[in-house]
Amino acid sequence: MKAKHQRLVLVLLALVAVLGASGLALSALKDQAAFFYAPGDVARDGLPLGKHVRLGGMVEKGSIARQADGVSIAFVVTDGVAKVPVRFRGVVPDLFKEDSGVVAEGQFQSDGSFVADNLLAKHDEKYMPPQVAGAMHETKSLEP
Amino acid sequence: MLHALANPTRFLKIARPLTPILLWLGVALFAVGAWGGLMRTPPDYLQGETVRIMYIHVPTAWLGMGGWSGIAISSIVFLVWRHPLASVAARAIAVPGAVFAALCLVTGSIWGRPTWGTWWQWDGRLTSMLLLFFVYLAYIALARADHDRGGDGRIPAIFGIAGTVLLPIIRYSVTWWNTLHQGQSIGLTGSTIDSAILWPLFWTLAGASLFFAGVVLMRMRALVAAQRVEARLRRLAV
Amino acid sequence: MTHWGFVAAAYGVTLTAAAVLALASWRAMVTAERAVEDLRR
Structure with a gap:
């Protein structure tokens, strides 16, 4: 049980890291990603x-x-x-x-x-x- | 239920009869939708007959994305619970998912030419979907390399989880940014598609999903069989 | 190409790809499961 919980925590941490990194990348990309000017x-x-x-x-x-x-x-x-x-x-x-x-x-x-x-x-x-x-x-x- | 399926024999006992049901029922439901979408529904007020491509393009998009969700969920189950069939499931989804993602791009391009006036544009929706297709290819290569080197599947599993970040990007690209691709037409609260045009989509979506599941099941059975042969050969070699 | 031409192209590509995918997957499954049976004997 203990090992399973450790793995779960690791996976969740990895997930948070990935989401955090992409969130940062996205906000940097925000203005450039617009396809057109209105x-x-x-x-x-x-x-x-x-x-x-x-x-x-x-x-x-x-x-x-x-x-x-x-x-x-x-x-x-x-x-x-x-x-x-x-x-x-x-x-x-x-x-x-x-x-x-x-x-x-x-x-x-x-x-x-x-x-x-x-x-x-x-x-x-x-x-x-x-x-x-x-x-x-x-x-x-x-x-x- | 997960543990009941962990035993390959139990899994095969269910998978064997289920496979043809999923495939043929899927084809039948899709056929009903295609018949409705090609013969029974009216054209769109603006784009005319080309709106009928929707009945193919939307299911391929959803399954291309849904397939990756399946890979992600299987990868989490594999990493956390070490379920033996989880990495098999993820690897079995990879090629069908990639094919449907590619079909989404191709049918979208065919749809775009007479409506938007272009085969391709680098807008947020199209670009992120293309990225997902590349990520599928990377996953396929990674899983194969890992398996050939005798790896336990952990690295592809991590990749399978990381790739999930593309899914909300694809989904919300049309909301966050100015895009050429139009906004969401189907959501939890309803749809902006008139019911006269919408109904065949439920049939093609259901049919394509069952068909997709049937293909994944066939690929899982092939992987499980290969695993058994490898195990047997290893024992014989001792 | 008329609009029906584009519709036909989209449906044609999809049905062909789906058929190839199903056939290839089915062939792989049959070959692999047959190998298991052969080893049994």
Whole structure:
């Protein structure tokens, strides 16, 4: 019995050590591990200029507009706290729609706007049939 | 119950009939879920038909992670109680767990291309899951090396416990950090998935779990048999 | 690839991998248990 208890204590100590070490590593990693900046982050902490970064949020309703050159598009990314205007030229993912999530890769401009070279669609954890989605289903997306 | 199973003969008496039941019942339940998920459920309002990949991707994710939990629990039981079947169980889970973790990454990638627009991104969820897969490979190599050198299984067991730290990281990655992967859709309090789309997932999850257990049982039986042969050969060599 | 193509690819990869895993595990089990029987004789 005694030996078993000794082993149990050793295992628990090892567990605590591992968890403690990873907890420390995690808190160090916290800020770097974010996949994208939200508009609110940038409004609060300042523009990460000169770096190739990601901007994520919702595509503001009514904001998608084709530009005069016929290829580029402009839209606004919002997180409910702040907004960032974005310009993009390239192929757009199927799920890129207004009132839907987006992650844009590119660079911030000094005027606070964002020029994207790649777009990813981000969807939330809600799944439902079209009938249930109702009005949500009818949001404007880019014409094919 | 643990001590009843400690005797390999007793374990085999239960494992032999149980193995085909788990495998075939698992396949049957999964088939019901796949039929429902491919033929009976509606498409998603946003992503359309690709949502049907969920019925495969979610079970592989849960089992990839659940498999490692099994390794961790077996490792603790082995280290503390020296249960003879515990290290066998951990080693038997390793390859199926790694396969399901890999399938999670592959099906996730296939799902990501038409929805997110990319095969892969280094976000918190995907990266930590990939890390778990690498840890599985490391464990497999470690367990094999330890066994070949005549080790008693203590080192792989410690590794099996240490690797557990990845599980809460994977689970909470979508909560702690901004990620491309969406947040939790299934929890203890409910689900954000409409019931019309959700129901086949219970079937594929149950089926895949039983199938996984059946495979682990087969691998345990193979390891136990190998142990008996080794023991017999050692006695004959004297 | 159409969306059904991606769905088919995901299901195909999974079912193939699961089948290979089960078959390989079953073969290993049968071989090992047969070896025990052979030693008995």
